[in-house]
Amino acid sequence: MNTDQKFLGEGLGFDDVLLVPQRSSIRSRFSGEISTAARVVRGIPPIQIPILSANMDTVTGWRMATTMALWGAFGVIHRFMSVDDQIKEVRRVKERMRVMEDHPPVISQNATIADARRMLRERERGYVIVHAGDLFNGILVGIATPRDFDAGSPNTPLSQVMTPLERMWTVPPGATLEEAVEVMRQKRIEKIPVVSEDGKLHGVFTMKDHEYYENYPNASLDAKGRLLVGAAIGVQEGDIERALRLVEAEVDVLVLDIAHGELDYTQEILRRLKIIEGVKTPIAAGNVATVDGAKYIRDCGADGVKVGVGPGYVCETRDVAGVGVPQVTAILNAAKAYQNDQDRIPIIGDGGIRMPGDVAKAIAAGADTIMIGSLLAGTEESPGEPVDQDGMLMKMVRGMASASAFERRRALGESTTSAEDYVPEGRTTFTPYKGKASKVLKKLRGGLLSGMSYSNARSIEEMHDRAQFVIVKNPMSPEQRRPLQS
DSSP: OOGGGSOOOOOOOGGGEEEOOOOOOOOOTTSSOOOOOBOSSTTSOOBSSOEEEOSOTTTOSHHHHHHHHHTTOEEEEOOOSOHHHHHHHHHHHHTSOOSSBSSOOEEETTSBHHHHHHHHHHHOOSOEEEESSSSOOSBOOEEEOHHHHTTSOTTSBGGGTSEEGGGOOOBOTTOOHHHHHHHHHHHTOSEEEEEOTTSBEEEEEEHHHHHHHHHOTTOOBOTTSOBOOEEEEOSSTHHHHHHHHHHHTTOSEEEEOOSSOSSHHHHHHHHIIIIISOOOSOEEEEEEOSHHHHHHHHHTTOSEEEEOSSOSTTBOHHHHTOOOOOHHHHHHHHHHHTTTOTTOOOEEEESOOOSHHHHHHHHHHTOSEEEESHHHHTBTTSSSOOEEETTEEEEEEEOTTSHHHHHHHHHTTSOOOOTTTOOOOBOEEEEEOOBOHHHHHHHHHHHHHHHHHHTTOSSHHHHHHHOOEEEOSSOOOGGGSOOOOO
């Protein structure tokens, strides 16, 4: 045994460092001089707030992912559900807003009001396009809304309550959202179909979509003006089908969810998806914490890397397995691995964020974005309902390697390990209810803006280049630090 090779150096976490204040020409962190736009992965547009919600079942479902994208961040829907359910969650996010609805809910005029209501519960749109016959051939005969439904009983055919085509206002193909909005305002309507001269339906504009664009000008959007959303996959054979079906549902990013990303499985599944199946959707992979690990993820063909082994609030990998690298050093390792790359893959700093200043430190170390779990688990949009504990509202948060999460994976057929043999590397606990997730996002972004102004950095790239650290010799323990309050 060569003991000289046992120690690879010292590691630094968020508590061990502070950013060094520098001379700055930035007037104010809120002056508009600073851009926090960043890349999540190669292949999708940048987001305006470099924060991702973690793919944990107590953090990100469709509600959290929708809120994150509306405010300019990004959500990754967890995988601990059936493929069908995960696809439904992705579609709920993608259908929240768009410039033009090019896949509107369509239904036969022979269907009943009850049939239409069931369809709208699935699609969450405020109307149905009505067609003749059993199959839709592109020709519409009318439109119906919940207001029309009130004119009949559940068994009433839609043909009796719909607004027929001859009484509808339409716009031709090529019309812009602004032009459609002008017509809707003049005619005092909230939806307007796009119909060509031959009667074919090309899409639907709605005032609700327009209001989303006005109310959320920094929303994270795809090329069609829809909200960006990611979804997690595993490394089992069934995850190939899961990935392909998520791609078909137009998910924007696949996130390979592995605690230890430097496994042969990572290379195998990335090769299978990208080369054999020809998947074009970007894939982020991880988690890693070393220079070699970051290079491995890149060389396997990933479009983004998740960095972090053991820093999470509900992760017990360091206690159970004795494995990990402090998060500032882990991010620095990934940045070092890619420092000479022409088009380096973006770095996602995953875990360990307790305070707004930690976001600034993670970005300064080289992360493009950061992923958070526990801070968002206590918000209104996270899955589950708040519970009263001694007069305080709390919500559950658990690590995905916890015993309770393991039991859920077994129930879904995701694991064949026996309960007696499984050793949890995560815990289940409760966190104070924090209200809306947007409040947490604003505080975290505010801390980042402040850290960037102290570092005279007007962009994420300048923060990478200009920020400097000083090591704190006697850092506070995590228990001594005040948690982020709502």
